[in-house]
Amino acid sequence: MCRAKTVILGLLLLSAAVVNGQEGLASFTVAWWNVENFFDTRDDTLTDDNDFTPEGDYHWTRRRFNDKRDGLYKTILMMDFPDVIGLGEVENAYVLRELCQGTPLRKKHYDFIHYDSPDRRGIDCALLYRRDRFTVLKSRPVCQSDSATGYFTRDILCVEGITAEGDMVVLLLNHWPSKRGGDEAETHRMQIATTLRRLMDSLSTALPRAAIIAMGDMNASADEAPIAEGMGFGDLCRNAEGVHNLDCDLPPDWGSHKYQGQWRYIDAMFLKADDRWQSDPLQLVRFDHLLVQEKNAVGVRPKRTHRGPRYEGGLSDHLPLLLRLRRAK
Numbered sequence: 001m002c003r004a005k006t007v008i009l010g011l012l013l014l015s016a017a018v019v020n021g022q023e024g025l026a027s028f029t030v031a032w033w034n035v036e037n038f039f040d041t042r043d044d045t046l047t048d049d050n051d052f053t054p055e056g057d058y059h060w061t062r063r064r065f066n067d068k069r070d071g072l073y074k075t076i077l078m079m080d081f082p083d084v085i086g087l088g089e090v091e092n093a094y095v096l097r098e099l100c101q102g103t104p105l106r107k108k109h110y111d112f113i114h115y116d117s118p119d120r121r122g123i124d125c126a127l128l129y130r131r132d133r134f135t136v137l138k139s140r141p142v143c144q145s146d147s148a149t150g151y152f153t154r155d156i157l158c159v160e161g162i163t164a165e166g167d168m169v170v171l172l173l174n175h176w177p178s179k180r181g182g183d184e185a186e187t188h189r190m191q192i193a194t195t196l197r198r199l200m201d202s203l204s205t206a207l208p209r210a211a212i213i214a215m216g217d218m219n220a221s222a223d224e225a226p227i228a229e230g231m232g233f234g235d236l237c238r239n240a241e242g243v244h245n246l247d248c249d250l251p252p253d254w255g256s257h258k259y260q261g262q263w264r265y266i267d268a269m270f271l272k273a274d275d276r277w278q279s280d281p282l283q284l285v286r287f288d289h290l291l292v293q294e295k296n297a298v299g300v301r302p303k304r305t306h307r308g309p310r311y312e313g314g315l316s317d318h319l320p321l322l323l324r325l326r327r328a329k
Helices: 003-019 062-078 093-101 104-108 183-206 225-230
Strands: 025-038 084-090 110-114 124-130 134-142 156-163 168-175 211-217 257-259 262-264 267-272 277-279 291-293 300-302 321-328
Touching: 025 062, 025 168, 025 211, 025 267, 062 093, 062 104, 084 093, 084 168, 084 211, 093 104, 093 110, 093 124, 104 110, 110 156, 124 134, 124 156, 124 168, 156 183, 168 183, 183 211, 183 225, 183 267, 211 321, 257 300, 267 321
Parallel strands: 025 084, 168 211
Antiparallel strands: 025 321, 084 124, 110 124, 134 156, 156 168, 211 267, 257 262, 277 321, 291 300
16 A cells, blocks of 8 residues: 555544544543654753754754644644643743644644743643633643752643533643653652652542543653552553553554664553543554654654754654543433
8 A cells, every 4th residue: 555545544544533433422532742842943041952943953943843833733633633632842832822823723723731840951741722622620730840959850730621511621741751860760750650640549539520631751661660660550451549551552563652673652641530431442643644664673663853963854753642532421
């Protein structure tokens, strides 16, 4: 099958999975995507973003920014405009406004929630949401940094809202520390995992009829300590509090990220909801334009915006995740 036909087939299959709900069921679609260094082109003197300027190492120009912005829009369109989209590695409100207002996303009533975190590079989590499909009640950043020890990282973004059908949904967006830093980084990931587990449990107690969805780039796969021990999954798909690790639905021979030729699911979605809610299997979005053939290894990998300092012209080194929730009316 030629490449163009593969793209079209993938679009039809994914759209069908999102749109064609069972009769009598309300649906709500959720996506997560680490969009790899979605920076503007200006130097922010308060953060370490010097590489992402026209004069910086990555030669980040307005044209390249526009190409990335428009590529993100294209992908969201191909996912059939999810009701909410969690994003990782966005710099600020400006880039989100450009995405929501500078592309045809504005016709779908997208808005965003974003808070600047203490991360030294200035990258944060953010939520895109369709105002006609999700009404935000309140939002807050849950700080994971420790100024006393000089440790700064991304906040957990907590957003509570109501779907168009009147159901409560709570979204928890994460971008845990990378493995750079060895044991210290692992300690911080474990602490954040424990915080997230407790947060999901307390929200479930306070809002027993809500669907609580945690998502993000965890920089850890299911067999590593932050997920297995910190989140309490062990080698199971459900922990003691009834939280489901939806990554169990994903194809085992793939991953959301590829490192040294190996696919891994370091992006995840966790769901806590009562029996009124159902979820279709979590989907890994694998549109052709998000992938590139490996040159020195078998198969494909995500087509990155930059590979090292070299501009590759892709959108991200991560693939998106897509979830469809259903609830009996």
